[in-house]
Amino acid sequence: MALEFPLWLRAAHYFNLLFLSVSLRSGLQILAAHPKLYWNDHCTPGSEWLRLTRKRLPAHAPWTSRDEEEAFSPWVALPGGRSLGLGRHWHFLGDLGWLLTGISYVVLLFATDAWRRLVPTSWHVLPAAWHAAAGYATLHLVEAPGGYNALQQLAYFGVVFLLSPLTIATGLAMSPAISARFPGYLRLFHGRQAARSVHFLCLCAFGLFVVVHVAMVVLHGLARDLALIVLGETDHPQGGLALAVGLLGLALVVAFHVVATRYSRRRPDLVHRRTGAVIDLARRPLMAVTPSRPAYTRADVSPYFRVNGRPPRDPGYQALAARGFADYTLEIGGRVERPLRLSLADLRGMPRETQISLHCCIQGWSAIAEWGGVPLRHLLELCRPLPEARFVLLEAFDDKSASEPDPAGPGRYYGTLELALARHPRTLLADEMNGAPLPLAHGAPLRVRVETQLGFTMVKYVRRIALVPDYRGIGQGRGGWREDWQFYDQQAPI
Ligand SMILES: Nc1nc2c(c(=O)[nH]1)N[C@H]1C(S)=C(S)[C@@H](COP(=O)(O)O)O[C@H]1N2
Ligand SMILES: [Mo]
Numbered sequence: 001m002a003l004e005f006p007l008w009l010r011a012a013h014y015f016n017l018l019f020l021s022v023s024l025r026s027g028l029q030i031l032a033a034h035p036k037l038y039w040n041d042h043c044t045p046g047s048e049w050l051r052l053t054r055k056r057l058p059a060h061a062p063w064t065s066r067d068e069e070e071a072f073s074p075w076v077a078l079p080g081g082r083s084l085g086l087g088r089h090w091h092f093l094g095d096l097g098w099l100l101t102g103i104s105y106v107v108l109l110f111a112t113d114a115w116r117r118l119v120p121t122s123w124h125v126l127p128a129a130w131h132a133a134a135g136y137a138t139l140h141l142v143e144a145p146g147g148y149n150a151l152q153q154l155a156y157f158g159v160v161f162l163l164s165p166l167t168i169a170t171g172l173a174m175s176p177a178i179s180a181r182f183p184g185y186l187r188l189f190h191g192r193q194a195a196r197s198v199h200f201l202c203l204c205a206f207g208l209f210v211v212v213h214v215a216m217v218v219l220h221g222l223a224r225d226l227a228l229i230v231l232g233e234t235d236h237p238q239g240g241l242a243l244a245v246g247l248l249g250l251a252l253v254v255a256f257h258v259v260a261t262r263y264s265r266r267r268p269d270l271v272h273r274r275t276g277a278v279i280d281l282a283r284r285p286l287m288a289v290t291p292s293r294p295a296y297t298r299a300d301v302s303p304y305f306r307v308n309g310r311p312p313r314d315p316g317y318q319a320l321a322a323r324g325f326a327d328y329t330l331e332i333g334g335r336v337e338r339p340l341r342l343s344l345a346d347l348r349g350m351p352r353e354t355q356i357s358l359h360c361c362i363q364g365w366s367a368i369a370e371w372g373g374v375p376l377r378h379l380l381e382l383c384r385p386l387p388e389a390r391f392v393l394l395e396a397f398d399d400k401s402a403s404e405p406d407p408a409g410p411g412r413y414y415g416t417l418e419l420a421l422a423r424h425p426r427t428l429l430a431d432e433m434n435g436a437p438l439p440l441a442h443g444a445p446l447r448v449r450v451e452t453q454l455g456f457t458m459v460k461y462v463r464r465i466a467l468v469p470d471y472r473g474i475g476q477g478r479g480g481w482r483e484d485w486q487f488y489d490q491q492a493p494i
Helices: 006-033 086-113 124-139 150-173 175-181 183-188 192-231 238-265 268-287 314-321 345-347 376-383 481-486
Strands: 329-334 339-342 352-359 366-375 390-401 412-418 428-433 448-449 462-468
Touching: 006 086, 006 192, 006 238, 086 150, 086 238, 086 268, 086 481, 124 150, 124 376, 150 175, 150 183, 150 192, 175 183, 175 268, 175 352, 175 481, 192 238, 314 390, 339 345, 339 376, 345 428, 352 428, 366 376, 376 428, 412 481
Parallel strands: 329 462
Antiparallel strands: 329 339, 352 366, 366 428, 390 412, 390 462, 428 448
16 A cells, blocks of 8 residues: 555645744744753752753842843844843744644544554564664665655654653643642742753654654655655655645745844734634633642752842832832822821731742743732731722833843833732732841842732732733833833733
């Protein structure tokens, strides 16, 4: 029987090429945001096993994780530069497409008898694969008329049934919502950074597979193999047509990348909004996830906790800090029945919680600390939000264009939390870190903790809280300072 490929299989192959290439390039974009890989969840500086940056961190000046970010070329990364927010959108979009393609492919594989070609049914495949490998090693092509040779079968089987599930599983493990809800799942991979490292190694494995696959196709006969994957059969040699259709298909994928890259760089706002609408369908359910009991103990607390966001330069803030925040008052207003003004002493007299958690920065690093403070929901009960209030707006003291040497945009840091998230018992307004008053670098006098979300949602240096019906009229209208200027997302469970 000649080797024949049904239409669905050829279509799946093509969509795989499109989506996988999007995911690979945008994956590199995400890596650029923190171009270091670790096996430990503390990400202790210097403990990385892989570093894709030449930047050295100053030994005697304060630095932040934003200073470690790299800009990869748009020839490599999608969309290139320092565009983590858009890179994530392309990555999630590529992943969704790849996942749907993969699911349809596997279902059809088993609904027809095409699986027989892919799934080894006898252990003989191992010696046969060894034999084939020995053949290739001595530069002999190993043909298997009417099917795949054993090495080819093992490689395809491995990519579909081992590498792909591992890639998906390690990708999911990096979602703070999933790891806060199912800490046991994260432990399966020996933590978030090991999952992140393995996820990167999966990217390398896919890259290696693509290179070897293409090389083999060329060696075995480009014209014949193209006819197979483009037209489905080789019985009627139509090499010219197959080549033309194959090249056109390839050109369309390249064109997609060129347009996606350019459009993302010219109109980041539009691309962010359009791709976000699709991603939200998959992300929205994760917003309702609440963390399970804390999974860490004091022994897990990180020796060093990175900083992102320098302390405010605002003279008013500096004056408050100089007096240990004795004159600080937290204002809670907006759409509430009862506006509040609270001192730190007032807050210390309220019901308190402490929790030890894994902090996940959107850039990729993590660290563990114990946080103590007042559950935000207690303050919400006191101020009584009006029915139209839907978000908690958190305004900070730091004007980023004054506090950062290389700000992504102007204006004061702020963020918004959906009311349901703000009301969760483990959402804190923290004034303590590891049993001591909150250090200046980590957000004194008050910072937010929301353990199912990425780090940027946890506003430090909180100046004022307001309940608002909507965030579209605030700043650039995307829900927060990093959303406005770095195209991060108001919903940050992944
Ligand atoms: N006011 C303010 N809050 C902020 C930021 C900031 O720049 N300014 N950065 C955010 C980001 S991106 C992260 S990862 C965490 C970092 O918290 P840490 O500095 O305590 O590690 O704070 C978040 N809160
Ligand atoms: Mo972050």
